[in-house]
Amino acid sequence: MASKxxxxxxxxxxxxxxVTDTTVDGRAYTDDGVFAEELVRIFTNGWVFxxxxxxxPEPGDYVTRTLxxxxxxxxxxxxxxVNVLANRCAHRGVTLLQQEVGNAVSLPCxxxxxxxxxxxxxxxxxxxxGLSIARDDCSLDRPGQTAxxxxxxxxxxxxxxxxxxxxxxxxxIELLDWASxxxxxxxxxxxxxxxxxxxSSNWKMWAESDxxxxxxxxxxxxxxxxxxxxxxxxxxxxxxxxxxATTRDRGRGHVELEFWRGYDRQLAWLGVPRERVSDYCExxxxxxxxxxxxxxxxxxxxxxxxxxxxxLGEMNLAIIxxxxxxxxxxxxxxxxxxxxxxxxxxxVLRQSxxxxxxxxxxxxxxxxxxxxxxxxxxHSGGVMDLSRGTNRExxxxxGDRVGHVSDExxxxxxxxxxxxxxxxxx
Amino acid sequence: xxxxxxxxxxxxxxxxxxxxxxxESRYAEWLALFDDQVTYWVPKGRADYDPTTRVSYINDNRxxxxxxxxxLETGVHYAQTPPSPMRRVVSNIEVTEQLDDGLVxxxxxxxxEHSLQASNELRVWAGHASHGLRRVDDSFLIRxxxxxxxNSSRSLPTLAFLL
Ligand SMILES: [Fe+2]
Numbered sequence: 131m132a133s134k135x136x137x138x139x140x141x142x143x144x145x146x147x148x149v150t151d152t153t154v155d156g157r158a159y160t161d162d163g164v165f166a167e168e169l170v171r172i173f174t175n176g177w178v179f180x181x182x183x184x185x186x187p188e189p190g191d192y193v194t195r196t197l198x199x200x201x202x203x204x205x206x207x208x209x210x211x212v213n214v215l216a217n218r219c220a221h222r223g224v225t226l227l228q229q230e231v232g233n234a235v236s237l238p239c240x241x242x243x244x245x246x247x248x249x250x251x252x253x254x255x256x257x258x259x260g261l262s263i264a265r266d267d268c269s270l271d272r273p274g275q276t277a278x279x280x281x282x283x284x285x286x287x288x289x290x291x292x293x294x295x296x297x298x299x300x301x302x303i304e305l306l307d308w309a310s311x312x313x314x315x316x317x318x319x320x321x322x323x324x325x326x327x328x329x330s331s332n333w334k335m336w337a338e339s340d341x342x343x344x345x346x347x348x349x350x351x352x353x354x355x356x357x358x359x360x361x362x363x364x365x366x367x368x369x370x371x372x373x374x375a376t377t378r379d380r381g382r383g384h385v386e387l388e389f390w391r392g393y394d395r396q397l398a399w400l401g402v403p404r405e406r407v408s409d410y411c412e413x414x415x416x417x418x419x420x421x422x423x424x425x426x427x428x429x430x431x432x433x434x435x436x437x438x439x440x441x442l443g444e445m446n447l448a449i450i451x452x453x454x455x456x457x458x459x460x461x462x463x464x465x466x467x468x469x470x471x472x473x474x475x476x477x478v479l480r481q482s483x484x485x486x487x488x489x490x491x492x493x494x495x496x497x498x499x500x501x502x503x504x505x506x507x508x509h510s511g512g513v514m515d516l517s518r519g520t521n522r523e524x525x526x527x528x529g530d531r532v533g534h535v536s537d538e539x540x541x542x543x544x545x546x547x548x549x550x551x552x553x554x555x556x
Numbered sequence: 557x558x559x560x561x562x563x564x565x566x567x568x569x570x571x572x573x574x575x576x577x578x579x580e581s582r583y584a585e586w587l588a589l590f591d592d593q594v595t596y597w598v599p600k601g602r603a604d605y606d607p608t609t610r611v612s613y614i615n616d617n618r619x620x621x622x623x624x625x626x627x628l629e630t631g632v633h634y635a636q637t638p639p640s641p642m643r644r645v646v647s648n649i650e651v652t653e654q655l656d657d658g659l660v661x662x663x664x665x666x667x668x669e670h671s672l673q674a675s676n677e678l679r680v681w682a683g684h685a686s687h688g689l690r691r692v693d694d695s696f697l698i699r700x701x702x703x704x705x706x707n708s709s710r711s712l713p714t715l716a717f718l719l
Binding site for chain 2: 326327328329349472476483
């Protein structure tokens, strides 16, 4: 849709010089030109997470989202296809849908009454005798590519990003499969709605802090003082040489915290003993076999970033929405599973409310740190150090970089990919 | 003075006290206004849905509300360290239901918050509160509080203070 040269010409700052293997120039967060260029190179020319097909179970069900700053509609067609369409009348550019979620039988524009079908094709207009362009040219814009994996819907506006499979890589695909396989019928059922947290910081600080295993004991200390028995104490805060949790860079900007390696029991992530969810455990074994089921019951859901905007946050899914260089909305929904008892999903919802959102017990402190980073970097720079753990990181056979849970492997993995996309590799 | 005016004056005094304690981040005193069984709900948008199946900003029982207050009391809950200077105006108070053991009071509020922990913004919060009050001697205890914030249907800034 947008020309990828636009942001480049206008930007005085050479983005290729902002990042080294272990440092980031603060202007990567604060510079308006960098932000404009990201919208082109990352959010237009790359794959971006849109939503999950379980959010729109019935024909006509829709959610409105943004790709970068561009409003889109994700809607289920009568033939069950999930369409991603520009939320913008092809005539004079008015948004067609204003609600966050709903059901539509057609997509009318309020301005001149043009009406589109659920596939974005123009269905009708008042006084069609004056139409001076081909009717086929009056369909709603669509991203150049839309693709889905296990219900996770992604779009690439430019159509030039290669396949979704390439973007996700084996590491990203494994993460999406893992989250989905936690359901005893193999699918998520994200029907609890989303909450957004508005933050005065750059979007990338969320990609970092969501995947930072070093800060739990310090930034979130108030919560551990009050709730001393969470699964995170043993996993992350027991002492540098004791904790078993790890960090992992899966490549392509997809990065992970492996808290589960530090859990002290099965189902620590759910906070219940096995007897309480025996139906769930049996159904899981039934579907994926005993070996994988036992693994899943230990691990729980993944804690990972799918570059650039999807955070698989254990019992939550989050979307990082860039608004401006210094403004972000962090949206989340509880990771509800299809095929479980209502009480199971209620538990997930309760956990989600405790941790996430503007009034959760964790995210407000992350927001405070992110906002203070934004202030700290001011305008002319300052450099952020991301070298922690370079002295002990290990590269596994498949290329994954792995390290201590407190090491800045996820940050380095994120920025390596960012640098790759923001320089002229294409 | 009629019974009705007397009741309104009593409810007003109680809601003003609650507002002042919240404004001044007097956490323990604020919590002491709540009953042993509590529902404290800040829905997403209107309070017209089942909070056990849809997300809410806050859906606290007594236990979780205590955790919330204790976290603030640690002094290292950085989103509220230092506490936001705040002032709220509570108005349009109506007693909409009278029960054997209490009443329901509805009110509007406008709250100015200075988020000086980080971004230094003046934030304006506005909304409607519904208080379920249980009569205890010559005062009340809050057994339910539902706060609809006018712009909460999609997203909100950090809401780590007491609403
Ligand atoms: Fe955090």
